[in-house]
Amino acid sequence: MTANPGWVLLVSAALFALGVIGVLLRRSAIIMLMSVEIMLNAANLAFITFSRMQGTAEGQIYVFFIMTLAAAEAAVGLAIIIALFRLRQTTDVDQVNLMKW
Amino acid sequence: MFDWIRDWVLLNPPMLAFVKVITVVGVLMTSVAVTTWVERRLSAIIQFRLGPNRVGPAGLLQPLADGIKFLMKEDIIPDAAHRPIFILAPALAMITSICAFGVVPFGPTVEILGVTVHLVILDLDGGILFALAATSLGVYGIVCAGWASRNKYSLLGGLRSSAQMVSYELALALSLIGVLLVSGTLRPTEIVEQQAGWFWNWNVFGGWQFVGFLIFLIAAYAETNRLPFDLPEAESELVAGYHTEYSAMKFSMFFMAEYIAMITASSLAVTLFLGGYQLGIPLAIEGPLLWIIQVGAFVAKVGFFMFLFVWVRWTLPRFRYDQLMDIGWKRLFPLALANLAATAVLVAMDVIRR
Amino acid sequence: MNLIGFILLTLLSVGSAVMVIQRRNPVESALALAVNLISIAGFYLLLNAQFIALLQVIVYAGAIMVLVLFVIMLLNLPEDPRESRSGFFQLWLAVGFTATFAVILRNAIRGQLADATFAAPTAGFGTVSVLGHELFSRFFYPFEVISLLLVVAMVGSVLLAKRRL
Numbered sequence: 001m002t003a004n005p006g007w008v009l010l011v012s013a014a015l016f017a018l019g020v021i022g023v024l025l026r027r028s029a030i031i032m033l034m035s036v037e038i039m040l041n042a043a044n045l046a047f048i049t050f051s052r053m054q055g056t057a058e059g060q061i062y063v064f065f066i067m068t069l070a071a072a073e074a075a076v077g078l079a080i081i082i083a084l085f086r087l088r089q090t091t092d093v094d095q096v097n098l099m100k101w
Numbered sequence: 102m103f104d105w106i107r108d109w110v111l112l113n114p115p116m117l118a119f120v121k122v123i124t125v126v127g128v129l130m131t132s133v134a135v136t137t138w139v140e141r142r143l144s145a146i147i148q149f150r151l152g153p154n155r156v157g158p159a160g161l162l163q164p165l166a167d168g169i170k171f172l173m174k175e176d177i178i179p180d181a182a183h184r185p186i187f188i189l190a191p192a193l194a195m196i197t198s199i200c201a202f203g204v205v206p207f208g209p210t211v212e213i214l215g216v217t218v219h220l221v222i223l224d225l226d227g228g229i230l231f232a233l234a235a236t237s238l239g240v241y242g243i244v245c246a247g248w249a250s251r252n253k254y255s256l257l258g259g260l261r262s263s264a265q266m267v268s269y270e271l272a273l274a275l276s277l278i279g280v281l282l283v284s285g286t287l288r289p290t291e292i293v294e295q296q297a298g299w300f301w302n303w304n305v306f307g308g309w310q311f312v313g314f315l316i317f318l319i320a321a322y323a324e325t326n327r328l329p330f331d332l333p334e335a336e337s338e339l340v341a342g343y344h345t346e347y348s349a350m351k352f353s354m355f356f357m358a359e360y361i362a363m364i365t366a367s368s369l370a371v372t373l374f375l376g377g378y379q380l381g382i383p384l385a386i387e388g389p390l391l392w393i394i395q396v397g398a399f400v401a402k403v404g405f406f407m408f409l410f411v412w413v414r415w416t417l418p419r420f421r422y423d424q425l426m427d428i429g430w431k432r433l434f435p436l437a438l439a440n441l442a443a444t445a446v447l448v449a450m451d452v453i454r455r
Numbered sequence: 456m457n458l459i460g461f462i463l464l465t466l467l468s469v470g471s472a473v474m475v476i477q478r479r480n481p482v483e484s485a486l487a488l489a490v491n492l493i494s495i496a497g498f499y500l501l502l503n504a505q506f507i508a509l510l511q512v513i514v515y516a517g518a519i520m521v522l523v524l525f526v527i528m529l530l531n532l533p534e535d536p537r538e539s540r541s542g543f544f545q546l547w548l549a550v551g552f553t554a555t556f557a558v559i560l561r562n563a564i565r566g567q568l569a570d571a572t573f574a575a576p577t578a579g580f581g582t583v584s585v586l587g588h589e590l591f592s593r594f595f596y597p598f599e600v601i602s603l604l605l606v607v608a609m610v611g612s613v614l615l616a617k618r619r620l
Contacts, residue, residue, distance in 0.1 A: 003573075007461070011468065018476060021552075022472075025546065026535075030485075031476065037515075051504070057580070061586065064586070091530075234517060244528070
C-alpha cells in the first residue's frame with residue numbers, strides 16, 4: 001500500500017497549524033522563531049508533494065529558495081534576539097514594549 | 102545451502118543491506134581497537150619510550166583490557182545534569198560517525214554466487230552530500246554533551262568544539278565541490294571508477310586536486326577534533342572539555358566515536374582523492390583475486406591515513422583557539438574558494454579530461 | 456511509497472512539533488525541532504526528492520539548528536516560568552484558527568485530492584543533475600539574486616549582534 005498525496009498534505013497542514021499555535025501561544029522569542037521554522041517546513045513539504053504529483057522539478061527549486069531564505073531569516077532573527085536580550089535581559093515578547101508608555 | 106544464501110540474502114535487498122551493515126560495523130569496531138593500540142605504540146616510538154607491552158604479545162591485548170575496564174567502571178551521572186540529553190549525547194556522536202561511512206565504497210562490484218553485489222552500503226546519487234550531512238549532524242552530540250553536563254568548562258568546551266566543526270565544514274564542502282567539478286558526479290562509486298588505471302589518474306594527481314586534497318585533510322583534522330586542532334578536549338585547557346563529566350562506557354563511546362570519525366574521514370579522502378579501492382597499477386588479472394587485492398588496497402590506504410593522523414598528533418603543537426578560528430575562516434576558506442575557481446577554469450579549458 | 460515509513464514519520468514529525476511548542480526548556484525545544492527537520496527530510500526521501508532531503512539535513516538540521524542552539528546556550532536562556540501564559544485573546548485566536556483551517560482543509564482535500572495517487576516518478580526526478588540543470592537555466596536570475604540576499608543577511612546579522620558599532 002502507498003500513501004496518497006492527500007494524506008501528506010494533511011500532515012503538512014497539521015504541522016502548519018502547530019506552528020501557528022506555537023507562535024500565538026508561546027511568549028519566548030526563540031520559541032516563536034522555531035515555530036515559524038515549523039511553518040516554513042510545512043510549506044516546503046506541500047511544495048515537494050505537488051512537485052512529485054506533477055513530475056516537474058519546479059517545486060523542488062522553490063523549496064531550494066525557501067530553505068535559503070529561511071536560513072537568512074533565522075540568522076537575522078537570532079541577531080535581533082541577541083541584541084534585544086542584551087538590552088532587556090529577557091526574551092519575553094510581552095516585555096518588549098519600549099514604545100508604549 | 103548456497104542456494105539458500107543466494108535467495109534469502111543476496112537477492113533480498115533489505116537483508117543484503119543488513120548483512121553489509123553488520124560487516125561494516127564489526128570491522129569498524131575492530132579497527133577502533135586496533136587504532137588505539139597503534140596510537141599508543143606509535144606515540145611511544147615517537148616519544149622514545151616503550152608503549153604498552155605487558156598485556157599479551159607486544160601489548161596487542163591492551164585494547165581488550167581497556168574495553169573490560171570501561172565496562173566495569175562505575176557509571177556516574179552528576180545530579181545536576183539533564184539526564185535524557187546527558188545519556189543521549191554519546192549515542193548521537195556514535196550514530197552520526199558510523200552513518201557517514203555508509204556511502205564509502207570499500208570494494209569493487211563483485212559477483213557472489215552469480216549475483217552482482219556492490220561493496221557499498223548506500224549507493225546514493227548524492228553520496229558525498231550524505232557524508233557531509235552525517236558530519237554536520239555530528240555537532241549535536243558534542244553540543245548536547247557540553248550543555249547537559251551543567252558544567253561551565255563542559256559548556257565552553259562543547260561550544261568551542263562545535264564552532265570549530267561548523268567553521269571547518271565550509272572548507273570541507275568546498276574541497277568536495279572541486280572533486281564534483283572534476284568528476285561530474287556525486288556518486289562515490291562512479292568517482293572511484295573514474296580513477297581507474299595508473300596512479301597518476303587519481304584525483305589528487307591527474308585531477309589537479311592537490312590543493313583540494315590538502316584542504317580536505319586539514320579540515321578533516323579539525324572536524325574530528327584531532328591535533329593540531331584539539332583545544333576543545335585538551336587536558337590542560339578545559340579539564341577534558343565536553344566529556345569531563347562522562348565516565349566509563351559513555352566516555353568510551355565518545356572515544357570510539359572520535360576514532361570512527363577519523364576512519365570515516367580517511368576513507369572519504371581515499372575514495373575521493375586517492376582512487377578508493379583502485380590499486381593504481383593496472384594488473385592483468387580478473388575475478389576474485391583482483392577483488393581481494395582491491396579491498397586490501399583500500400584498507401592499506403585508509404591505514405596509511407590513520408598512521409598520518411597519529412603521527413601528526415604526536416608531532417605538532419596545538420593551536421590556540423583564536424588561531425584555530427583564524428585559520429579556518431581567514432586562510433582555509435579563501436584558499437578553498439580559490440581552489441574551486443582554479444578547478445572550474447581548468448575544467449572549462451579542458452585541461453582535466455574525464 | 457512505503458506506508459509504514461509514512462506512518463512512523465508522521466508520528467515523529469507531529470510529535471516533535473508538539474514538543475517544540477510545549478516544552479519550557481528552550482534547549483529541549485530546539486532539539487525537538489532538529490528531530491522534526493530530520494523527519495521532514497525523511498518525508499522528502501519517501502517522495503523521491505533525494506537532493507532536497509540531503510540539503511534539508513545539511514542546511515536546516517545541521518546549520519540553522521546549531522546556530523539556534525548556540526544562541527540559546529550562549530545567552531543562557533532560562534526555562535519559561537510556569538506563570539507565563541499568553542492572554543485570553545491569543546488562546547481563542549489559536550483555537551479559532553485551527554478550527555477554520557481544519558474545515559477549509561477538509562473541503563479542499565475532499566474536493567480535488569480525494570482520489571489522487573502518486574504516479575511513478577519521472578526519470579531522474581529529484582536527482583542532482585536535473586535540479587542543477589533547472590537551477591542554472593530557468594531559475595538563473597533568482598539564483599543570483601538570492602546569493603545577494605545571503606550577503607545582505609550576513610552583513611545585517613553581524614551588525615545587529617555587535618556590542619559596539
